[in-house]
Amino acid sequence: MTQPQPIHDPAHIKALAHPIRLALLDFLGSVPQATATQCAEAIKESVASCSFHLRTLAKHGYIEQADAPDAKSKPWRVLPANRSRSFEPDSPAKAAAISALTNAMISQLAVRVNEFITAAPTLPEEAINRALVTAQNLWLTDQEHEELMSVIEKALSTFHKRNEDPSLRPEGASHSRMFLVMTPELSAYESNTPEENS
Numbered sequence: 001m002t003q004p005q006p007i008h009d010p011a012h013i014k015a016l017a018h019p020i021r022l023a024l025l026d027f028l029g030s031v032p033q034a035t036a037t038q039c040a041e042a043i044k045e046s047v048a049s050c051s052f053h054l055r056t057l058a059k060h061g062y063i064e065q066a067d068a069p070d071a072k073s074k075p076w077r078v079l080p081a082n083r084s085r086s087f088e089p090d091s092p093a094k095a096a097a098i099s100a101l102t103n104a105m106i107s108q109l110a111v112r113v114n115e116f117i118t119a120a121p122t123l124p125e126e127a128i129n130r131a132l133v134t135a136q137n138l139w140l141t142d143q144e145h146e147e148l149m150s151v152i153e154k155a156l157s158t159f160h161k162r163n164e165d166p167s168l169r170p171e172g173a174s175h176s177r178m179f180l181v182m183t184p185e186l187s188a189y190e191s192n193t194p195e196e197n198s
Helices: 010-014 019-028 036-043 047-059 092-122 125-129 142-164
Strands: 063-065 076-078
Touching: 010 092, 019 036, 019 047, 019 076, 019 092, 036 047, 047 063, 047 076
Parallel strands: none
Antiparallel strands: 063 076
């Protein structure tokens, strides 16, 4: 299983906190490589805008130019080490950058989920059956939390190589997106509980 690569520079983290860059990295993570024109078609942005943001992603070490099939093409690909990333908020600057990135990701994903919900009445049953929205309350020790995360990561890693190598996708496989969030209750970390006003 590929271990997430830690990113330490706050500037590199904050560079991702842009909807177009997140969309580009998401698309490039699902294909072996793509040009700015192909990226523009996929995320419905202009070629000029995609070219600018692709260069920014490359500057911060997330992507690189791939081998071109001809002299005119300039494809990009996600750096193998950056297909899985981790961010540790071990400084105020990094914590602020991670917060900005997380807010951008959640905003982007909220739009995507709302688009699916809006389109749901017109979608075939198999598409509806692939959707999942769930909320769970869990009481876990630190060790149980780590074990659960390990099980989830191991299960998902089985399918990761299909993103970069289409030949590994079995017949009938279709593209799905998953966003998993788990947060502890803040009350567990509050040192003082304010008294209620009478």
